[in-house]
Amino acid sequence: MDPQIADLARTAGTTMVTLMATSAWESARDGMVGLWRRFQPARADGIAEEYEAGRADLLLAREAGDEDSESELAAEWQGRVRRLLLAQPEVADELRRILDELSPALPESPPHSVGEIHMKAEASGSGRVYQAGRDQHITER
Template sequence: MDPQIADLARTAGTTMVTLMATTAWESARDGLVSLWQRVQPNRADGIGEEFEASRDDLLLARETGDEDSEAELAAEWQGRVRRLLVAQPEVADELRRILDELSPRIPDQRPAVGEIRMTAEASGSGRVYQAGRDQHITER
């Protein structure tokens, strides 16, 4: 299998599931359903209903603390998108365009960090370099 198809399917599945719990959900769903309508019109209505059912599952999982469901839903949608791309590889560019339009709406996934306390001790001519994030050191 083409690794680009697998990567694109992985990105699409993860993006869709991530957006299911955001205000951007409707436009994300509409974009993918319209893609399905164009290439597999007989399945488009069912795909729309499956997106809605997946969203309901995700919201319930988040309410109940079921952390595994989100990964399972992403894997499920990755598989569906991958099968679509294998059957219709010409839609890859359109899918990339849809994902590019959605990418600014993806919430920041960085974990929240509370307090960080760092301590260090150097002796003699030793040096200590600490950073809470990026650090660039240029010594000459």
């Protein structure tokens, strides 16, 4: 699979789930549902309902302190967007435009981390590698 498609789908899924709990939710939902309405009109109403159900699930999960639900929802939407992009690659430009419009609405530092981190390192001899996706505290003596 084209890595650009995977990255675009990942960004779209994460952006939408992040915005589900913000005041920008309605415009984010309208933009994405409009995308489906344009390229797969038969699915648009169902997608709108699924976005609303996902938002309700996210808000309930946050109230309950369930941090896993957010990453699960992001992965679910990443998959849906990826499949749309694979079926209709011409969607990519419109999706990028929508994401560009939504990016100012993203919180500076989201309350919950969503997404993936890929790291690679090599050490040889006596070398050491320390990697972290977030805070890291190392005490050596």
